[in-house]
Every structure is written in structure tokens, then in C-alpha cells.
Amino acid sequence: MFILTIDQKASRTGSDLIPDALAEFARLAPAHITAGPERTVGDELQLATDDAGTALRIILHATRTQHWSTGVGLGEVETPLPASIRSGRGPAFIHARAAVDRAKSDPTRVAISGGPGATDAEALVRLLIDVRDRRTDKGWQVSDALAEGLSQQEVAQRLRISAAAVSLRARAAGLRVEEQAVPALVRVLAAADAQAGA
Secondary structure, eight states: OEEEEEEETTTTTSOOOHHHHHHHHHHHOGGGEEEEEEEOSTTEEEEEESOHHHHHHHHHHHHHHTSEEEEEEESOOOSSOOSSGGGOOSHHHHHHHHHHHHHTTSTTOEEEESSTTHHHHHHHHHHHHHHHHTOOHHHHHHHHHHHTTOOHHHHHHHHTSOHHHHHHHHHHTTHHHHHHHHHHHHHHHHHHHHHHHO
16 A cells, blocks of 8 residues: 655645645546545645555656655555544554655655665655656646647647757656656556565
8 A cells, every 4th residue: 555645845834735735636546546635634635545656646746846745655554444544554654654754855855665665666756756856847838738648749839839849848858758767667666565565
């Protein structure tokens, strides 16, 4: 199981982002979220998923805005999960708490704890986040448009630039690197979780 504990950064000096985040995280993969998302304490939310792809999707979404520190706990939980994730128990919850505390002091804003595979998974996820953190607004424009299913030609028409310019932006944004990395990272996360639960 993947327990994600997501804490709002600088919440005392900014607005409460939790209500919008709850809706957004629930929208990302409703079929694979087994508990939550739910506000747990103050400026923090938590959710559980048994799907590595969903966990990675939420990690990448949370770290993109730089408003959140994300801790991921791997391993077993007591089942059945309670109606409120705040009552959840088990090693994965403990690992998630330790991970979010480490994430707060890391430039990538993410940490993964639990089992022997967590260190490798964390290192590789942080590499991808570092690539994404270097992406410019123009790079994100292309990334978001392609994620909608548009072709490069359609992206060029929308942005009123040439198809060659779209290709250049995509290359500079590391979109091909991310496209290749995501399936591999899903497998790494799934293997790490399986090891943690063994």
C-alpha cells in the first residue's frame, strides 16, 4: 500500500489550499484511491492507494506547484481500512509520517520510506522531479497540451508557433525523458512496495 501524507508549505503565511487540493487529488485517479483524500491535521492531507501509477501521478502533481511536501510510506496497513484515513494504522502510515518530515527539507519536496527498495525509488523519483523543476512556463505549455492528447501540429496551432518550435520546447523541457521514465518508475515503486510488504 502507498500512504501519501501531503503537507502544505508556508501555510501560516498563505491561504488554505487544502479544499481545492482534496478535489484535485480525488479527480486524478478515483478508481485507485482506496482511502481519502482527507484533511488529517491543519494544513495536511492524506490518502491511500494500492496502485503505483496513481501514487506517482499524485507525487508529480503535488511537487509541480512547489506548494506541498509529499511523504510516501510503503508497506502494510491494517485492513479493512477505516472510513476515515485519520484512523488508519500500520507500518505504511508510520513510514509516511517519517517521509513527509524528510521531504520538508529536500529541494524536490518528496521523500519515500519503508522497506529496502524505498531508497532507490526515492532517488529515481527525485531525479525526475529535478528535470521537471527545470521546465520553463513555455515547456509546461507544450507538456500540458500534449497531455490533453493534442498532436504537435495541433499544439503549434494553439500556441501560434511552428511545429519545429514545439519540438524544441519539448526537447528543452525533457518531455521525452519523462515519457520514458514514468513507466520505469511505476515498476520501481511497485517493486519497492512489494518488498516493504513482504
